[in-house]
Amino acid sequence: MSKVDTILYLDGVSVSFDGFRAINNLSLVLAKGEMRAIIGPNGAGKTTMMDIITGKTRPDTGEVFFNGTIDLTQHDEADIAMMGIGRKFQKPTVFESHTVEDNLVLALAGPRSIFPALFHKKTRPEGERIDEILATIRLEKRRHDHAANLSHGQKQWLEIGMLLAQDPKLLLVDEPVAGMTDAETEETARLLRDISKTHSVVVVEHDMHFVRELDVRVTCLHEGSVLSEGTLDHVSADQRVIEVYLGR
Numbered sequence: 001m002s003k004v005d006t007i008l009y010l011d012g013v014s015v016s017f018d019g020f021r022a023i024n025n026l027s028l029v030l031a032k033g034e035m036r037a038i039i040g041p042n043g044a045g046k047t048t049m050m051d052i053i054t055g056k057t058r059p060d061t062g063e064v065f066f067n068g069t070i071d072l073t074q075h076d077e078a079d080i081a082m083m084g085i086g087r088k089f090q091k092p093t094v095f096e097s098h099t100v101e102d103n104l105v106l107a108l109a110g111p112r113s114i115f116p117a118l119f120h121k122k123t124r125p126e127g128e129r130i131d132e133i134l135a136t137i138r139l140e141k142r143r144h145d146h147a148a149n150l151s152h153g154q155k156q157w158l159e160i161g162m163l164l165a166q167d168p169k170l171l172l173v174d175e176p177v178a179g180m181t182d183a184e185t186e187e188t189a190r191l192l193r194d195i196s197k198t199h200s201v202v203v204v205e206h207d208m209h210f211v212r213e214l215d216v217r218v219t220c221l222h223e224g225s226v227l228s229e230g231t232l233d234h235v236s237a238d239q240r241v242i243e244v245y246l247g248r
């Protein structure tokens, strides 16, 4: 695959903290429109990799390109978010005292215009966009409820919806199903598969049942580099992966 066809292109990336190499010559390529699952034991470097992509951590060496041509090492976190990389952290950070719909209105407006966003009348395209997002995140029937009254899983979906409102090209999703019920976990796999029809997605997750439901290519990280990559069946049959998981 040539670099121009990629949404994410990491090559030879390393970063050390106080002499400890958290990311070690990491190379990872994601095609435009692809969804990828990232697995790996604790300390494998998954969070640090996301920090590098979003500009929170600068790599010591290596190339990090977005959308084929944008050198992410030359941009800061705010720029990178504006350019279309949305990140969802593990813990949901929705506005509990606002309704589901208002959370999406706020997200559509962006961070600098909270009050005008809540008090101005929604334009027609905005309303349609909100309807569309509510359908994607399975919360149409909850639109007028306060976010505080949602289940943990539904709050995660709302936050994914808030990311979608910013219209990112690439979504980074960190452990979305931690703490969810089995039914919510399965629905989350379907929801992300729907989203991946129109977005590129990177999902970091420990829950193998969920990763199987995602049914996408898997990358297993270990000690800051790629240990194994391929289908979940291929990766989970890889002797090196088995040793790393059993050895922890």
Ligand SMILES: Nc1ncnc2c1ncn2[C@@H]1O[C@H](COP(=O)(O)OP(=O)(O)OP(=O)(O)O)[C@@H](O)[C@H]1O
Residues within 6 Å of the ligand: 017, 018, 020, 021, 022, 040, 041, 042, 043, 044, 045, 046, 047, 048, 049
């Ligand atoms: N700011 C930092 N300073 C020092 N060490 C760090 C820093 N950030 C990460 N590390 C170390 O780098 C290694 C990789 O950490 P990272 O959090 O990226 O792993 P992870 O795969 O996300 O793990 P987990 O599954 O537990 O979240 C760990 O050994 C961690 O202690």
